Amino acid sequence: MRHLLSTKGLGREQAIAILDVAEDMGDVSQREVKKLPALRGKTVVNLFYEDSTRTRISFEAAAKRLSADVINFSAKGSSVSKGESLKDTAQTLASMGADAVVIRHPASGAPQTLAQSGWIDAGIVNAGDGMHEHPTQALLDAFTIRRRFHGAAARGRDLDGISVAIVGDILHSRVARSNIWLLTALGASVHLVAPATLMPVDLEGWPVTVGYDLDRELASGPDVVMMLRIQAERMHASFFPNAREYSRQWGLDEDRVGRLGAGTIVMHPGPMNRGLEISALAADSPLSTVREQVTNGVSVRMAALYLLLSGERESSEGEPVEEEQSA
Amino acid sequence: MSRTIIIRGAALADGGRTDILVRDGRIAELGGSLSAAEAAVIDADGLLALPGLVDLHTHLREPGYEQSETVLTGSRAAAFGGFTVVHAMANTSPVADTAGVVEQVESLGEAAGYVTVRPVGAVTAGLEGRQLAEIGAMATSRARVRVFSDDGRCVDDAQLMRRALEYVKVFDGVVAQHAQEARLTEDAQMNEGSLSGELGLTGWPAAAEEAIIARDVLLAGHVGARLHICHVSTAGSVDVIRWAKARGIPVTAEVTPHHLLLTEDVVRGYDTRYKVNPPLRGAEDVAAVRAGLADGTIDAIATDHAPHPVEAKDCEWAAAAFGMVGLESALSVVHAAVVQTGVLDWTDVARVLSSAPARIGSVPGYEAGIAVGVPANLTLYDPSAERVFDRSALRGRSTNSPYLSAVLPGRVIATIHDGYPTMLDGELLDARTIATAREELQHG
DSSP: OOOOSSSTTTTTTHHHHHHHHHHHHHHHHHHSSOOOOTTTTTTEEEEEEEHHHHHHHHHHHHHTTTTTTEEEEOOOTTTTSSSSOOHHHHHHHHHHEEEEEEEEEESSTHHHHHHHHSSSSSSEEEEEETTTHHHHHHHHHHHHHHHHHGGOTTTTOTTTHHHHHEESSOTHHHHHHHHHHHHTTOOEEEEEEGGGSSSSOOOOTOOOEESHHHHHHTTOSSSSSEEOOOOOGGGGTSSSSOOOHHHHHHHHHHHHHHHHHHHHHEOOOOOOBTTBBBBBHHHSSTTTTHHHHHHHHHHHHHHHHHHHHHSSOOOOOTOOOOHHHEE | OOSSSEEEEEEEEOOOEEEEEEETTEEEEESSSOOOOOOOEOTTTTTEEEEEEEEEEEOOOOOTOOTTTTTHHHHHHHHHEEEEEEEOOOOOSSSSSSSSHHHHHHHHHHHSSSEEEEEOOBBGGGSSSSSSSHHHHHHHSOOOOOOOTTTSSOOOOOHHHHHHHHHTTTTTTTTEEEEOOGGGGTTTOOEHHHHHHHTOOEOOOOOHHHHHHHHHHHHHHHHTTTTESSSSSOHHHHHHHHHHHHHOOEEEEEEEEHHHHHOGGGGGGOOOOOOSSSSOOOOHHHHHHHHHHTTTSSOOOOOOEEEEEEEEGOOOOGSOOBBBBOOHHHHHHHHIIITTTTOHHHHHHHHHIIIHHHHHOOTTTTTTSSOOOOOEEEEEEEEEEEEEEEEGOSSOOOOOOOOEEEEEEEEEEEEEEEEEEETTTTTTTOOOHHHHHHHHHHHH
């Protein structure tokens, strides 16, 4: 794998292979010495243009468990008008010998721009770009679902037959997008539930079903209910009248969580707004995978960095990025 | 070069073939086997003679943004693309909202001499959408401005738009509207649709263009003033304009070469060269603007030539500037988009790229096309050529062309402006030669 930019275009077999490597990495994390020498001498830069302590420390833990050197570069506040351009930053990192750049950026497509720019030869991992994708989040979600449903026999398995409801701010969510492509590639069915204002206006060609009624969706008995975070700024832009109405119609409140089957799992990418999109009862219930997701995040990110940086680096010359991913 | 030129054996848009005798700035004779003493001869065998191309929508960037383009460099790009007139948009710094600025731009164009530069005046002071610019002063200035536009920004305020339309009608001016409803397009990055959702780019809905056009055609009809719609990009806009024309509303419209050729699919790789405003649209929209051009709903093709320095495009998509250069590629792109596809023939091209935009901009001398007695503004085009469009095909200061490394048909071989060549054998003449020719023309 040359870069990890998106889950769109990731094939079933390749996705399973990444999840299987993540299983191996998960085993490492259970040991007393949670460290492999695989990436000794490699330098991983966490280039974060947005605050995200959770994702950054997850990547940092993953890189360190593989013995890579980690440099954290917080570029928040730097903008094209005021600060250094992405190009100049990338060339600086290239000059310092970065082997991989984990980038979080508010602009959709920034990781892809970096990967195809020629500014830097490092492997690029997308740690969330604008409203576009967050592929390691989707991989850790898929990993978590697979573990819950297949347990110790998870290796080599896909998600065939599993139904997943993704609920909340689909419009602005890179987590939703990455999950839609990855989970369906793995054989799951995906159903989107949101107020119409937070649903993309045109979903032609998307492998999903769409609904606006959470109760109806829950009555259909989904295996997985994935709640998305509602950003504070949505509340002031008339996407819905107020938090109370949102919570009443699209929140996983106590009543709704009580109606879920015992085998259902409740997911949330974090950080959670308890009492808004998810009740405390749901978040802390045995159905919830929130803490497993965090644990699995490290395993999945170890797998991604390992696949990017171990062994012979693939050549970047003449190979379009998307094709490499699906190869 | 001699002030008498014989263009030998040119094909005409209607299929005929003729020699063209140019003398003292005008077309003196048409016919077979023309001869004249001391005439310079241009062999036009296999070349198509079109009337000089007229661009209604050009960003020359001077004054204020000379790192992107100047009146001289933009004029050279225009001549290289076969143009003899460009309309210089008002979003300069300072804004072209006073007689002083438009006269300066016009003089710079005159001094460069490659094309006629017709300044466009701002509709509102500073393009700020609050009060009218000095429209009357610009109209009566030496630059005789007839086209007014806040292009880049929409005249949002309906009352102000109404006043502008009323104000320009007394001297048969026209308000050229950049139709973009502001609230619906906050932070918009590309056409709104399934692809914008997938790419996570904020959508620019078609309705934001169509709603403004609908409002403005109603206003133009109500006050009986000329309205022109810049860069029409959606199927719905074509429908609204068609409806307005059927009702007799004095509205005209333009479409850009890129909206005739490219669809939003090219945005998939986040290549910032494709970032433009209004954005590239879907295949149905491209089909609709082509059909609108064919049936006369859309009157003209205009480039929206928008030069930007390298750093404005060498960045992530959201940070990149909107716009593409278009003067040098326009005729080839039109050839590919609407001639090779059978939508227009070359007579239509002469109309939509010369006589119609000249009429909209009140530029005299282009009504009759290639005819005896008219000012000699001509473009010789080789329609049989095919080439990889590369940096050597650009002559402006900026290189933000979406066509670099694409294969495009045709090539402009020569351009004659007011009787003197600005381009011969596929290459521009140097600035001094042009300035001398201009001087001679003016002072006999």
